Amino acid sequence: MRKDVIKSLIAIKQSEIPFDVIERDVKLPINRKKIITVPGVRRCGKSTLMEITINNLVREGVPSKNILWLGFDDERLRMMSSEELDDVIVSYMEMFPDTPIKDVHIFFDEIQLIKDWEYFVLRVYKSYCKNIYICGSNATMLSTELSSALRGYPLEYETYPLSFNEYCRFKGITTDSYLEQDRARLKMTFEAYNQASAFPEIVLTSSKSEQLKLLHGYFDTMILKDLSEHYSISNTSVMRYFVKRIMANLTKPTSINAIYKDIKSQGLKVSKDDLYLWADYICDIFMFIRISKYDRSLIKEQKALDKYYCIDNGMRGAVLMPQSNDNGKNLENIVFMQLNRMRLPSDKITYYQGNCECDFVLQREDSVIQLIQVTWSMIDESTREREIKGLLEAASVTGCGNLVIVTKDEEDTFVREDKEINVIPAWKWLLQEEAVSF
Structure with a gap:
């Protein structure tokens, strides 16, 4: 039979x-x-x-x-x-x-x-x-x-939710046209992509309520099946809160110890060792991808706080119901996901933090090949100077001269302290065949 x-x-x-x-x-x-x-x-x-x-x-x-x-x-x-x-x-x-x-x-x-x-x-x-x-x-x-x-x-062949190029293909949006109306449509599509889910089924679902229902289902299955069931975790309510805390801290260095103290202050029971294990598990099931701080000393790198990037902006949005000021976080998350898709096995993505910060340090074997800042807009002068200072400080420490700032839609090339800085719109950067220049 x-x-x-x-x-x-x-x-x-x-x-x-x-x-x-x-x-x-x-x-x-x-x-x-x-x-x-x-x-x-x-x-x-x-x-x-x-x-x-x-x-x-x-x-x-x-x-x-x-x-x-x-x-x-x-x-x-x-x-x-x-x-x-x-x-x-x-x-x-x-x-x-x-x-x-x-x-x-x-x-x-x-x-x-x-x-x-x-x-x-x-x-x-x-x-x-x-x-x-x-x-x-x-x-x-x-x-x-x-x-x-x-x-x-x-x-x-590790697989991820849709890239921006794939998202456009699923939406029937032309990506190789120089006509002004097509470029305008691309920009609008990118703004939607920045907040939307890139899971294929969600992209092909037109109803917003159905999308939310599906995304909550994905999240619950990851919590209950991939985490709780597979790793024999019975404390699912604390696990759910822990995952949401990681989500809320997107793009920032995350202290597992600080989350432990917060959970403990609420009278909830969980060991600190369990939280460190859970942090590994959420990356193992691809819900998050973790990067470390750039440092020439491996010991110092391992002691520094990690950053956690979420596999999908839409799922994070459905779970947290974030505010409109999350555009910048979403953009940085998208840029990271694209870098992760395009990296070679020998590549490493870290972040730089000294007196200033630089979002991404791209290493190939022993060389730093590119530094990337991500910001929604550089119109505000203080924001512009902060992003530039972070790039220049990271360039001084790493010796890298390939400097890029990814924004929502600004484009420019200028020289500061004898270093050329390229500002590129996110929609254009995401559609490059190779996001990392050599």
């Missing part, structure tokens, strides 16, 4: 090829003879990325019958054991006896729902097929856990 279900699910998915999906900027590799893993936050489009890959395979001439897709979130497969996973390969071979299994491209969605799934995937990779793609939406699909489970075999 189980094999009948598996065969039915494989056939249904094959019948849907090619999939009706909107292209993403990230492309998964084809024919790399590797286990391709797609980690990322819930609902960011990991399964869709695999469907796009299947479309590309078919365009390359791969027959649809050579595609084995199985989603393990079907309730009829939930009780499978790891030993019964062999039925997947047997079922496919019975369906297509003339197709060598080595020529098949295998896509497993939500396979983490089956206990000890990783041993099955390794066995299939070693014995049957070298083209395997896997993704899932809970904390057992973390980068560190995947690498450990699959013993170094996988190539990872």
Whole structure:
């Protein structure tokens, strides 16, 4: 009976090829003879990325019958054991006896729902097929856990909510036109993007009330499933408050100790060690991404406070209901997310803090390659001078001369203290093929 279900699910998915999906900027590799893993936050489009890959395979001439897709979130497969996973390969071979299994491209969605799934995937990779793609939406699909489970075999393609370029594509907005009306539309779209959610499902949902309902659902699932259930945290009310505190402190150095004192003052019980662990967990599930303070001394860097950037402005807005003065925070968060998308494995993003501050220090191996300030507007003279001073001080300390200020819509190039500073509108900066200049 189980094999009948598996065969039915494989056939249904094959019948849907090619999939009706909107292209993403990230492309998964084809024919790399590797286990391709797609980690990322819930609902960011990991399964869709695999469907796009299947479309590309078919365009390359791969027959649809050579595609084995199985989603393990079907309730009829939930009780499978790891030993019964062999039925997947047997079922496919019975369906297509003339197709060598080595020529098949295998896509497993939500396979983490089956206990000890990783041993099955390794066995299939070693014995049957070298083209395997896997993704899932809970904390057992973390980068560190995947690498450990699959013993170094996988190539990872971390996935995020939509970039601004992808957001425009989903909204049908032209990004490569120099016509004034198109540029005006781009600017308006950016202002919406700055406050909106970039989760694909939310972007394609027109009702504001439905968007909020979905975003609260995402947040609750991350709290209850990815954090509380996966890490066996019973104190969910304190966990929820802790996460909101991190969200509220977006773009600022965050003291876990200060949050601990605040929680303790309210008569709530939690240990400081637990909060430090929770800070790791919220980054592990991709709800936040953490950066450290720039310092030539690794010891001093590790002792300094970290900053936490949120995976999605829209989800943060739905949870906190922030005020209109969050435009600057949202912009800095967007810039960081774009930098994180575009960085190479050897790159490192930190922030500078001395007498003045600089939002982002971009390092490639041992060299600082760019310094970036982010501000909503530089019209106010005191704001302008603060941003410039922060850049110049960071440039003096790091020796970097590639200085950029990203704003809502101002554009300029000027020299200060023999250093050229480029001011660029966020919408234009986000659409550059490479946000980091070399």
